[in-house]
Amino acid sequence: MTDKELMRMANRLRLDVVETVHTAGDGHPGPCMSVADLIAVLYFDEMKIDPANPGWQERDRFILSKGHACPILYAALARRGYFEPEELKKLRSLEGMLQGHPDMQKTPGIDSVSGSLGNGVAIGLGMALGLRMQKVESYVYVAVGDGEMDEGVVWEAAMAAPQQKAGNLIVFGDCNNEQSGGRCTELTSLYPVADKWESFHWHVQTIDGHDIGQIKEAIRRAKGVKDCPSFIEMKTIKGKNIPYMEDNNAWHKKTPTAEEVEIARRALEGRI
Numbered sequence: 396m397t398d399k400e401l402m403r404m405a406n407r408l409r410l411d412v413v414e415t416v417h418t419a420g421d422g423h424p425g426p427c428m429s430v431a432d433l434i435a436v437l438y439f440d441e442m443k444i445d446p447a448n449p450g451w452q453e454r455d456r457f458i459l460s461k462g463h464a465c466p467i468l469y470a471a472l473a474r475r476g477y478f479e480p481e482e483l484k485k486l487r488s489l490e491g492m493l494q495g496h497p498d499m500q501k502t503p504g505i506d507s508v509s510g511s512l513g514n515g516v517a518i519g520l521g522m523a524l525g526l527r528m529q530k531v532e533s534y535v536y537v538a539v540g541d542g543e544m545d546e547g548v549v550w551e552a553a554m555a556a557p558q559q560k561a562g563n564l565i566v567f568g569d570c571n572n573e574q575s576g577g578r579c580t581e582l583t584s585l586y587p588v589a590d591k592w593e594s595f596h597w598h599v600q601t602i603d604g605h606d607i608g609q610i611k612e613a614i615r616r617a618k619g620v621k622d623c624p625s626f627i628e629m630k631t632i633k634g635k636n637i638p639y640m641e642d643n644n645a646w647h648k649k650t651p652t653a654e655e656v657e658i659a660r661r662a663l664e665g666r667i
C-alpha cells in the first residue's frame with residue numbers, strides 16, 4: 396500500500412474502534428488511536444502473514460503488549476480478512492470471539508494473550524529465540540505502552556535480549572506520555588525513554604508515530620541491524636484524529652455516545 400492508502404486505512408480502523416466500543420458499551424478507545432498508524436503499516440504493508448492460515452509457522456508475529464488497545468487490532472484483523480467485519484459488533488460479548496483483552500485461543504490472528512501489562516517484550520523475546528532455533532527467518536514485533544514500561548518485567552527482557560543478539564525482535568514504544576492514572580512524566584516517569592533502552596544496548600530510534608513514512612523507514616533500518624534487538628520510540632498522541640479524544644486522558648476507558656460516534660465520523664470524513 397502507498398503511504399496515503401495506509402494513512403486512510405489507519406483512519407478506517409480508528410472509526411471501527413469508535414463504532415465497536417460504542418456498540419460494546421465498554422472499552423479503551425483512547426489508547427487505540429495512538430497505535431493506529433503502526434498497526435496499519437504492520438498488517439497492511441510490512442508483516443509476512445496469511446489470513447487464511449493464521450498459524451503459518453513462517454509468519455511474522457505481533458504482540459500488542461498494551462492489550463487493552465485490542466479493538467484497533469481486531470479492526471485490522473477483520474479488515475485484513477482474518478474474520479468478517481460483522482464480528483466487530485460482538486466485541487466483549489459472550490457470543491463473540493473478541494475478548495476485552497486479546498486471547499490467542501479465541502481469535503484467529505492473535506499471536507499472544509496480553510493485557511496483564513508488561514509481559515509482551517519477554518514473550519516476544521521467547522518467540523524470537525524460538526524462531527531462530529527453528530531456523531525460521533521471521534520477525535517478532537511488539538508494541539508496548541509508555542505507562543506499561545513501569546512494569547519491571549519489561550526491563551528483565553530488555554536486559555536479556557541484546558545478550559541473546561535477538562536481531563529478529565523489534566519493539567515499538569507507544570510514547571503518548573499518558574497512562575491510566577495521568578501523565579507518565581507526572582507519575583513514575585520512564586522518560587527519557589530512548590536513553591534507557593540505549594543503555595541496555597538496544598538499537599534505538601525515535602520517530603513521529605503518526606508519520607507512515609517514518610514508521611516504514613524505522614522498520615527498514617531496524618531490519619538492517621542483524622545482531623541486536625531494536626527499540627523504536629514512537630512519539631504519539633493518545634486519541635489521535637478523534638477531536639474530543641486527542642490528548643484527553645478521560646478517554647483511556649470510556650464509551651462514545653451515538654452523537655460522539657457521528658462527530659468522529661464527520662472528523663474522519665474524506666480521510667478514510
Ligand SMILES: [Mg+2]
Nearest residue numbers: 540541542573
Ligand atoms: Mg501511554
